[in-house]
Amino acid sequence: xxxxPKWPQPLGSKPIDFGLERVLELLDxxxxxHKKLPPVIHYAGTxxxxxxxxxxxxxxxxxxxxxxxxxxxxxxxxxxxxxxxxNDISEPMLEQxxxxxxxxxxxxxxxxFEGTTAMAYLAFSKVKADIVLLETGxxxxxxxxxxxxxxxxxxITPISLDHTExxxxxxxxxxxxxxxxxxxxxxxxSSLQFxxxxxxxxxxxxxxNAPLFSFGYDxxxxxxxxxxxxxxxxxxxxxxxxxxxxxxxxxxxxxxxAALKQLKGFSISDTAYAEGLKKVKWPARMQQLTSxxxxxxxxxxxxxxxxxxxxxxxxxxxxxxIEDWKDKPTYLxxxxxxxxxxxxxxxxxxxxxxxxxxxxVQTEIAAQTAHVIADAAKKVGIDAKDFDSIEDxxxxxPTLDRTPARIIFCGSLYLASDAMKANxxx
Numbered sequence: 001x002x003x004x005p006k007w008p009q010p011l012g013s014k015p016i017d018f019g020l021e022r023v024l025e026l027l028d029x030x031x032x033x034h035k036k037l038p039p040v041i042h043y044a045g046t047x048x049x050x051x052x053x054x055x056x057x058x059x060x061x062x063x064x065x066x067x068x069x070x071x072x073x074x075x076x077x078x079x080x081x082x083x084x085x086x087n088d089i090s091e092p093m094l095e096q097x098x099x100x101x102x103x104x105x106x107x108x109x110x111x112x113f114e115g116t117t118a119m120a121y122l123a124f125s126k127v128k129a130d131i132v133l134l135e136t137g138x139x140x141x142x143x144x145x146x147x148x149x150x151x152x153x154x155x156i157t158p159i160s161l162d163h164t165e166x167x168x169x170x171x172x173x174x175x176x177x178x179x180x181x182x183x184x185x186x187x188x189x190s191s192l193q194f195x196x197x198x199x200x201x202x203x204x205x206x207x208x209n210a211p212l213f214s215f216g217y218d219x220x221x222x223x224x225x226x227x228x229x230x231x232x233x234x235x236x237x238x239x240x241x242x243x244x245x246x247x248x249x250x251x252x253x254x255x256x257x258a259a260l261k262q263l264k265g266f267s268i269s270d271t272a273y274a275e276g277l278k279k280v281k282w283p284a285r286m287q288q289l290t291s292x293x294x295x296x297x298x299x300x301x302x303x304x305x306x307x308x309x310x311x312x313x314x315x316x317x318x319x320x321x322i323e324d325w326k327d328k329p330t331y332l333x334x335x336x337x338x339x340x341x342x343x344x345x346x347x348x349x350x351x352x353x354x355x356x357x358x359x360x361v362q363t364e365i366a367a368q369t370a371h372v373i374a375d376a377a378k379k380v381g382i383d384a385k386d387f388d389s390i391e392d393x394x395x396x397x398p399t400l401d402r403t404p405a406r407i408i409f410c411g412s413l414y415l416a417s418d419a420m421k422a423n424x425x426x
Contacts, residue, residue, distance in 0.1 A: 005078055005098045008105070008115030018142040023114045027147065029104040030118060033125035038068075040132040040148050041259055044140040044178040045157025047313050048191065048252045051244055051282050052157050053133045055256035059276030061086060063268040065130040070120040070145070072113070072137060075283055075417045082120045084127040097123050113137045117144040131266075141180020153187040153262045154210075157255060159197040160313035175200035182210050187262040190214040191255040213258055221254020223247055228277075230257050237270060242277045245286040248317050253277055284308045284416035286321065292423035297394050301404030303328070304394075306420070308413035310337070312345055318410055319348035329354045329405045331397050333390065334377070335361035335415035336368040342376035345411070350381050353408075355400060357393035358386040364414040373411075390422045 027034055041056065043049045050071055057067050069083040079088040089097070097119045105115065117137075124132055131152070136143040159175045175197035182188045182204050190201050192215045205212040213219060219232040227241040228250045242253045260268055289295055289304040298304070309318045322330045332353045336342050346356065358373030370386035377384035387393040397407060409419045 005094065005116075005119075008102075008110050008112050018139065020142060020144070020147060022108060022110055023118060023144040024147060026101070026105055026108060026110060026114070026118045027121060030101065030122055034121040034147050036125040037121070037132050037148075038129055039152035039263070039265075040134050041153055041155060041263075042134045042136070042145065042148060042151045042181050043155045043157065044136040044143070044181045045155075045191065046160045046174070046178075046311065047317075048157035048248065048255070049135050050308075051249060051252040051285055052155060052191070052255045052259075053135055054244070054280050054282035055242070055253045055276065056133055056260060057083075057086075058280035059256060059260055059268060059273055060131060060266075062275035062279065063266070063272035065266070066128070068124045068127070068129045068132040069135075070117070070124075070132070071135040072116070073413055075413065076420060081116060082123050084123060085129045089123055093123065093126075094119075111144075114144045131263075136178075136181065139180070140178040142177075143181070146181055149183065151181075151183060151186055152264070153189060153259055154181045154183065155189045155191075155255060155259045156181070156193075156201055157191045157252070158313070159193060160311065170196075172196045172200045176204065179204035182208055184208045185210060187211045187213065189255060189259045189262065192216070192251050213262065215251065215254070215258075219254065219258045221250050221257070223250050228253065230254050230273075232258070232261070234261065237273065239274055240278050243280045244282055246317065246321055249285075284413055284420070286318075287416075289419075289423055294390070294394050294419070294423040297391070298407075299398050299402050299404070301328075302398065303404075303406045304419070304423075305406060305408045306416040307408060307410045308416055309410045310340070310412050312341070312348075315345040315348045315410070318408065319352055322349070322352045322406075322408070325406065329401070329403065331355045331357070331400075331405055331407045333357040333359055333393050333407060333409045333415070333419075334373050334411040335359040335364070335370075335409075335418075336373060336411045337361075337364055338366045338368045340368065340411075342368060342373050342411075343379055346373075346377050346382060347380045353382055354405075355397065356382050356384040357397070358384060359390065359393060359415060359418075360388075361412050361415045362418050364412060367412075367414075390419055 066085040074080040082089040230237045284306045356377035358370040361367040374384040374386040
C-alpha cells in the first residue's frame with residue numbers, strides 16, 4: 001500500500017488560495033467524472049465527520065448497498081482515503097488514477113487536496129456502486145469537494161473553532177463556510193450545534209429552500225440503559241450501543257441515521273440500522289490496542305488507547321471520557337500540529353491526567369516540538385516531560401507508578417498513526 005502518492009505534491013507552507021476554479025478545470029480535463037456518480041451524501045463540519053461517515057457506511061452495507069467513500073486524512077496508507085465499493089483502492093488502480101490526473105493537470109498549480117479529490121471522483125466514476133459518501137477537507141463553500149450540484153442530501157456535523165486562519169475567527173463565520181455545501185432544495189441534516197452555528201446553518205437553508213433537519217428540533221439521539229434511541233417525528237427507534245466508544249458517538253450515529261432517512265430510492269430496515277451500529281469500525285477514535293509491541297512493553301493491567309482529537313472541542317470530549325473512567329489513572333502521550341493552542345487543549349486534562357508525555361509527531365510535516373508540548377502541560381498544572389520516541393515514553397510511564405493505568409495517545413491522527421506503526425499491529 002502507498003503512504004503518499006507521487007502526485008500531487010503538498011505545496012508546503014505556502015498560503016492556501018481557496019477556490020473551485022482549479023479543481024473544476026482539472027475535472028473538465030478529466031471528462032467531468034464528478035457528473036457520472038451515483039447519489040452523493042456530502043459531509044462537512046469540525047468534528048465527527050469521519051465517525052458519521054463510518055456509521056453511514058456500516059448501515060448502508062448492512063442493508064446490502066455498495067458504498068464509495070472519500071475521507072481524509074489517512075492513518076497508515078493513502079489508499080484508505082478512497083474506498084471503492086467497500087474496499088481501499090488497489091495499488092494498480094491508484095497508480096493509473098494518479099498518472100491520468102498528473103498528465104491532465106500538466107503545469108496547473110494544484111493543491112494536494114484538490115488533486116486527491118479529483119483522483120477520488122475519477123476512481124468513483126470507473127467502479128459501480130450505489131452511493132458515494134463524500135467528506136470535505138477543512139471547509140465547505142470553497143472546498144474542493146463542493147462541486148456536486150445536486151447531492152442526495154448534505155450533512156453538517158458539530159461546528160467549533162478550528163482552522164480559524166482559513167475559515168474565519170468566529171463560530172458563525174465558520175458555520176457559514178461549512179453551510180456552503182447546502183444546495184438548492186436538497187435536504188440538509190444538522191447535528192448537535194452551538195446556537196450561533198445553528199442559526200447560520202438555518203439561514204443558509206432558508207435562503208436555498210433546503211429542508212433542514214436539526215438535532216434537538218427535528219430529531220434527537222440519546223443514550224439508554226440498553227444502548228441508544230433515535231427519535232424523530234417519524235417515530236422512535238430503539239438501537240444497540242454503537243461499537244464506537246463515547247457519548248458523542250451517540251450523536252454521530254443519530255446524525256448518520258437522520259441523513260439515511262432522507263435518501264430516496266433506498267430501503268434500510270431497522271435491523272440494518274442496528275447491525276450497522278454494532279459492526280461499525282473507525283480506527284483511532286477511542287480505539288484500544290489489545291496486542292502488539294507497545295502492549296508487550298507494559299506491565300499487566302495497563303492499557304493503550306488511541307484518539308485523533310486534534311482541536312479544543314475534541315480535547316474536551318476526551319477529557320470527559322477520562323472523567324467517567326475512575327477505575328484507573330490516565331497518562332497522556334500528546335503530539336500537535338504547530339499553530340495549535342497546546343496550552344488551551346491540555347487545560348481540559350488538569351486534574352484528570354496524571355502526566356503528559358510531549359511527543360514530536362513523526363509523520364506530520366508541521367509538527368510541534370515535544371518540549372513545547374511538555375512546557376504547555378506544566379503551565380496548566382500537569383506534570384510533564386518531553387520524549388524522543390514513543391517507545392521511550394511507554395517505557396518511562398510505569399516507572400512513575402506500576403499501578404495499572406491507561407495511556408491515551410491524542411492531539412493528532414498522525415500521532416495515532418505513529419503509535420500504530422510503533423505497535424506493529426497493521
